[in-house]
Amino acid sequence: MQSFRNCVVEDWAAGHTRFGSAPPPRSGLLHLVTPHDLQDLRTALAHGRLPQDFEAKLARLHEGDLIHRNVEQNSRLFYALLLAALECSFTGTNAADRDRLMCVLAYVRKDDDAIPDYRPGGFVDDHQAVRAAATELAPVLHAFKVWRLRHQVPAMWPS
Secondary structure, three states, rough: OEEEEEEHHHHHHOOOOOOOOOOOOOOHHHHOOOOHHHHHHHHHHOOOOHHHHHHHHHHHHHHHHHHHHHHHHHHHHHHHHHHHHHOOOOOOOOOOHHHHHHHHHHHOOOOOOOOOOOOOOOOOHHHHHHHHHHOOHHHHHHHHHHHHHHOOOOHHOOO
């Protein structure tokens, strides 16, 4: 017998509607995200982790300049929101918002995107995609930060 959480995780990893299965948006830079990119990321998130290559990329971005750190910090925020939504802990988002965040994460994960990441200024496009999503979804992200401070942060403090 499967628990509710296992069913939700399997549905989400399979791309079923509960957690969004829409094709990637075809506007802006996100048109470069493929259904395979999204499925691979969904599967990793369903296991509660980022793919190793993406985690390593975010660690490298953390050591960079302000643009790099902004991409890293927002990517981690988007991931935390998606994980909380997957676990049905945070309910202040809808499938379209989650799909948008998933597409942005998949875009940031790509090394060979509109401006390849290995080139000088290669993260300008990633920053643009992250900034656009953060601006568009500002109310959702704010609600998530408030929710996280109220529900997750106190559990991290030693008793």
